Amino acid sequence: MRRYKGLTIFAILVFAFLFIPLFIIAVTAFGSEPTISFPIKGFSLAWFAKALSSESFKKAFILSMQIAFLATVLALIIGIPAAYALSRYSVKGRKFIKNFFLSPTIVPGIVVGYALFQFVIIKLKMPVFEGLLLGHFLVVLPYIIRVVGGSLEQFDYSIEEVAWSLGCNKFLAFFKVVLPNISSGIISAFLLAFINSFNNIPVSMFLSGPGITTLPASLMSYVEYNYDPTVSAVSVLLMLATIVIMFIVEKTLGISALAK
Amino acid sequence: MAFVDLKDICVSYDGKTNVLEGLNLQIKEGELVSLLGPSGCGKTTTLRVVAGYIDTKSGEFLVDGQNYTKVPVHKRNFGIVFQSYALFPHLTVKENVAFGLKMRKMDKATIDKKVAEMLEICGLSEYKDRLPKQMSGGQRQRVALARALVIEPKLLLLDEPLSNLDAKLRIQMRVEIKRLQKKLGITTIFVTHDQEECFSISDRVAVMNGGVIEQYDTPENIYAHPNTEFVARFIGFENFISVHKQADGTYKAQDYTFKTETTGKDEAKITIRPDDIEIIDEPSSLNGVSGIIQVRTFLGKSYQYEVSTPIGNLIVNGDGNKVYETGQDLNLRLPAHKIVLV
Numbered sequence: 001m002r003r004y005k006g007l008t009i010f011a012i013l014v015f016a017f018l019f020i021p022l023f024i025i026a027v028t029a030f031g032s033e034p035t036i037s038f039p040i041k042g043f044s045l046a047w048f049a050k051a052l053s054s055e056s057f058k059k060a061f062i063l064s065m066q067i068a069f070l071a072t073v074l075a076l077i078i079g080i081p082a083a084y085a086l087s088r089y090s091v092k093g094r095k096f097i098k099n100f101f102l103s104p105t106i107v108p109g110i111v112v113g114y115a116l117f118q119f120v121i122i123k124l125k126m127p128v129f130e131g132l133l134l135g136h137f138l139v140v141l142p143y144i145i146r147v148v149g150g151s152l153e154q155f156d157y158s159i160e161e162v163a164w165s166l167g168c169n170k171f172l173a174f175f176k177v178v179l180p181n182i183s184s185g186i187i188s189a190f191l192l193a194f195i196n197s198f199n200n201i202p203v204s205m206f207l208s209g210p211g212i213t214t215l216p217a218s219l220m221s222y223v224e225y226n227y228d229p230t231v232s233a234v235s236v237l238l239m240l241a242t243i244v245i246m247f248i249v250e251k252t253l254g255i256s257a258l259a260k
Numbered sequence: 261m262a263f264v265d266l267k268d269i270c271v272s273y274d275g276k277t278n279v280l281e282g283l284n285l286q287i288k289e290g291e292l293v294s295l296l297g298p299s300g301c302g303k304t305t306t307l308r309v310v311a312g313y314i315d316t317k318s319g320e321f322l323v324d325g326q327n328y329t330k331v332p333v334h335k336r337n338f339g340i341v342f343q344s345y346a347l348f349p350h351l352t353v354k355e356n357v358a359f360g361l362k363m364r365k366m367d368k369a370t371i372d373k374k375v376a377e378m379l380e381i382c383g384l385s386e387y388k389d390r391l392p393k394q395m396s397g398g399q400r401q402r403v404a405l406a407r408a409l410v411i412e413p414k415l416l417l418l419d420e421p422l423s424n425l426d427a428k429l430r431i432q433m434r435v436e437i438k439r440l441q442k443k444l445g446i447t448t449i450f451v452t453h454d455q456e457e458c459f460s461i462s463d464r465v466a467v468m469n470g471g472v473i474e475q476y477d478t479p480e481n482i483y484a485h486p487n488t489e490f491v492a493r494f495i496g497f498e499n500f501i502s503v504h505k506q507a508d509g510t511y512k513a514q515d516y517t518f519k520t521e522t523t524g525k526d527e528a529k530i531t532i533r534p535d536d537i538e539i540i541d542e543p544s545s546l547n548g549v550s551g552i553i554q555v556r557t558f559l560g561k562s563y564q565y566e567v568s569t570p571i572g573n574l575i576v577n578g579d580g581n582k583v584y585e586t587g588q589d590l591n592l593r594l595p596a597h598k599i600v601l602v
Contacts, residue, residue: 156344156346158342159348159349161311161313161340163348163359164312165311165312165333165336165338165339165408166334166360166363166407166411167335167360167364168334168363169332170334172363173334177348180350181349181350
């Protein structure tokens, strides 16, 4: 064990570096002062009350959830068959297509956001909600294709071939045999895509419209003009929500299902 | 008339080179036929053509007089077992076996009855509620077999089904497969690269090379009378000696004369298994040759010698009674009835 002592200390430092800011944010949310300060001088739940009663945050939260959910589901509907086709059949230029689908995660978010803004808002003159949905769909699609594709690489296609021989047509075999065996990949892809869409700022910033904006984007613009702990309170609520979701996933599927 | 009839089947993956070159194969009803050959010889491709996974470039495939060439896989009603077993990982043994019957929209009572019967036949009744990952390789293979057989297939297709099992289990399973196949009378195609496995199980064997069948015969005939040098090499012949036919029907390699049971072309090769060369005390003028032991290898039951003779190096297996040393002179005799002409 002694050999790894240095590594242990290093790991603890990394964890501290990651978690101390979160901890400080969480503490400031309960402060009684009108500006964010640490340590806090008095205890108050007023900022939570303010965050929860804020119409604009509420609207932004609901929109974020809607966009994240719809964009992820759409990306699953398109992405799973695409990933299947890419791994099952020797499509021409398969490597190029795979890399192409990874590209939005390599290209800086701000560039993607600007490009989408040019195309979706200026050229197509799409309504704001649809524009946001399309933008988020494009942002999360690569995650779906990569993660589901990774799951399919592990899949033994002779299982599917046996299903055909037993009287399943190709369509049915995909649902009865392929999908159940990549379910863990699909769940991971869903969570990853959902979280990425929910957290996304650059694309949302460009594609938001008057009165229609996502939660991270509205938090950003809020802190530009205000420095009160409402944002801390919202952050704490989001962290709690994430913990609850992870807890449910762990209880129903097991975290290991995501690691597969 | 043949039950299964493959006529001039050509298959190409890239459109240029043919993997199968006008393959012809006839199988009688209830027969177990093996496709034997090294990897890349087209045996698995042939099986996949029969199963319907690969489209043919040309040729016809008939079963029982019906043309199956363009019938999609799921309408063929053939049972297939893969090397990887390919069980449905998310289903129990019982559900795996019931899968094909459910697809046929049978009622539940019939399915339960048929599945229970098949599990009983395959000795799997006690494992019916297990998942595939909770079973051993041999058990999984039996589930795969039960799943393929329960649909009462027209043909049973086995793609190297025993290659993932250990040696002892492999022998046990091949007896099992033979027993089930005979009991149910299902016409079967068995793909393998293992000649011992193939000879023990098959009614007839098709030895394949480069996309064509080199020889199609009973295991006994192939073992004793390979037609071509490739077949001979593949089933364990060594010692290929180029010979020239004489006026009296004997063959001559340099100054040595060999008498054979059959005669053929003027320029030919004779071949003999290392086990069939006799080591004798006195040089023999007919079918005899002498040489010096170059290498001695221990095989377990006996030694193998590489003997350099004027007609080339010969591989000879000793009989286990007498041991010879490297560098020693050896008189060999190639018995006429063991020599094969290719």
